[in-house]
Amino acid sequence: MATTTSPADAPVGRSAGLPAVAPADAPGYAGGAAPATMRAVVQRRYGGPDTLALEHLPVPSPGPDEVLVEVHAAGVDRGTEHLMTGRPWLVRLAGYGLRRPRNPVPGLDVAGRVVAVGAAVTRFRIGDEVLGTARGSFAEYAVAPESALAAKPVEVSFVEAAALTVSGTTALEALVDVGGPVAGRRVLVIGASGGVGSHAVQIARVLGARVDAVAGTPNLAYVAALGADTVHDHRTTSLDAVDTRYDLVVDIGGRNPLRRLRRLLLPGGTLVIVGGENGNRLTGGVGRQVRALVWSRFIAERLAVFISEPSADRIERLLTLVTDGGLRPPVEAVFPLAEAPTALRHLASGSSRGKTVLTVRP
Numbered sequence: 172m173a174t175t176t177s178p179a180d181a182p183v184g185r186s187a188g189l190p191a192v193a194p195a196d197a198p199g200y201a202g203g204a205a206p207a208t209m210r211a212v213v214q215r216r217y218g219g220p221d222t223l224a225l226e227h228l229p230v231p232s233p234g235p236d237e238v239l240v241e242v243h244a245a246g247v248d249r250g251t252e253h254l255m256t257g258r259p260w261l262v263r264l265a266g267y268g269l270r271r272p273r274n275p276v277p278g279l280d281v282a283g284r285v286v287a288v289g290a291a292v293t294r295f296r297i298g299d300e301v302l303g304t305a306r307g308s309f310a311e312y313a314v315a316p317e318s319a320l321a322a323k324p325v326e327v328s329f330v331e332a333a334a335l336t337v338s339g340t341t342a343l344e345a346l347v348d349v350g351g352p353v354a355g356r357r358v359l360v361i362g363a364s365g366g367v368g369s370h371a372v373q374i375a376r377v378l379g380a381r382v383d384a385v386a387g388t389p390n391l392a393y394v395a396a397l398g399a400d401t402v403h404d405h406r407t408t409s410l411d412a413v414d415t416r417y418d419l420v421v422d423i424g425g426r427n428p429l430r431r432l433r434r435l436l437l438p439g440g441t442l443v444i445v446g447g448e449n450g451n452r453l454t455g456g457v458g459r460q461v462r463a464l465v466w467s468r469f470i471a472e473r474l475a476v477f478i479s480e481p482s483a484d485r486i487e488r489l490l491t492l493v494t495d496g497g498l499r500p501p502v503e504a505v506f507p508l509a510e511a512p513t514a515l516r517h518l519a520s521g522s523s524r525g526k527t528v529l530t531v532r533p
C-alpha cells in the first residue's frame with residue numbers, strides 16, 4: 172500500500188480562490204532574474220483565512236547573508252496558521268507584531284530557485300534549486316537566510332521539497348536531537364497523522380525504531396501505511412488503556428496531561444513534547460511544557476521540550492533520509508497560490524493529514 176499520496180495524485184483545491192492578480196511573469200518574463208513586482212498573499216491584520224488577499228508587492232531584496240528565491244512551492248504549517256490568526260497571543264509578544272503581522276506576507280516553508288544572492292553568501296549561486304524556510308513564502312519571490320536553506324536534490328520535486336522543512340526537521344529534532352538515538356527503541360508518536368507526526372512515524376521507522384502511533388479514526392490506515400505497528404484511536408481509546416511502555420514518547424497532538432504521558436514511559440524513558448492545538452488563547456497552553464521541565468528534575472524519566480530550528484544541517488540530514496532511507500514527503504493536498512485561504516482552512520479544520528502545499532509556479 173502506498174504510504175503517501177504522490178504529488179501527481181494529490182488532490183488539487185478547486186474552490187473559489189482570491190481575486191485574480193496577473194502573475195508577475197505573465198507579460199514577457201522568461202524566468203530567472205527577478206522582476207520589480209510580484210504576486211503575493213498579503214495579510215494586513217490578524218484573523219482567519221478571509222483576511223488573506225492577493226496583491227502586487229515589490230520583490231524583496233536579500234541582505235548580505237540572504238538569498239532571493241523564485242518560489243515554486245510553499246508549505247502550509249501550524250506555525251503559519253498561528254501567525255495568521257495571532258493566536259495564541261504569545262506569538263504577538265514574541266515579536267511577530269502586536270496589533271498586526273509585522274511581515275504582511277505569510278508562509279515559512281519554501282522550495283524554489285535562487286535568483287539573487289547577498290554579498291556574503293557562499294553556499295548558493297544563481298540558478299541553484301533550494302528548499303528551507305523563508306520570510307513570506309506565499310509569494311512569487313521570498314528572501315531566506317542562507318543558513319536556513321539546503322540544496323534540493325533533483326529526485327525531490329518542488330512540491331515535495333516544500334512539504335519537508337518545517338514539519339520534517341521538527342520531527343527529526345524531536346526524535347533524534349532531543350529524544351536520543353532511536354534505533355532498536357520502542358517509540359510512540361501521538362498526533363501521528365499530521366504534518367509533524369507523518370514525518371515522525373516514517374523517520375523513526377527508517378532509523379530502526381519499533382513505532383506505535385496515536386491518531387483519529389479516519390487516519391488509522393494512513394498512519395499504519397506510514398510504518399506504525401499498532402495505531403491507537405484516540406477517539407475510542409484513552410491513552411490510560413494502552414499497556415505497552417516506551418523508551419520514547421513524542422507528543423504532537425491531543426494535549427494529554429503529563430501524568431498520563433509519563434505512565435507510558437519505560438523506566439528512564441523520555442517524553443518529548445512538540446506541541447498540541449486548542450490550548451488557551453493567551454499562551455496556547457505552554458504551561459504544560461513549563462511544568463514538564465520542572466517535573467523532569469525530580470523523576471527518573473526525562474520530560475523534554477524544544478522550539479524547532481530548521482538549520483541547513485538538519486534539512487540536509489532529513490534529505491538524506493529521503494534520498495537514501497525511503498522517507499516520503501507526506502504531501503496530501505496541493506492548492507494554487509490564489510487558494511491559500513482554502514489551504515489554511517483545510518489545515519485548521521483538523522481533517523487534513525500529512526502536509527498541504529501551495530504551488531506558486533506550475
Ligand SMILES: NC(=O)c1ccc[n+]([C@@H]2O[C@H](COP(=O)([O-])OP(=O)(O)OC[C@H]3O[C@@H](n4cnc5c(N)ncnc54)[C@H](OP(=O)(O)O)[C@@H]3O)[C@@H](O)[C@H]2O)c1
Pocket residue numbers: 248249250337338341361362363364365366367368385386387388390405423424425426444445446447448477478479480518521522523524525
Ligand atoms: N515545538 C516546536 O517547535 C513545534 C514545531 C512544529 C509544530 N509544533 C506544534 O506541534 C503541533 C502539531 O503540528 P502539526 O504541524 O503536526 O499539526 P497538524 O498537521 O494539524 O497535526 C496535528 C494532529 O494532531 C492530531 N490530534 C488531534 N487531537 C488528538 C488527540 N486527542 N490525540 C492524538 N492526536 C490528536 C490530529 O490527528 P487526527 O486528525 O488523526 O486526530 C492532527 O493530525 C502544533 O500544535 C504545532 O504548533 C511545534
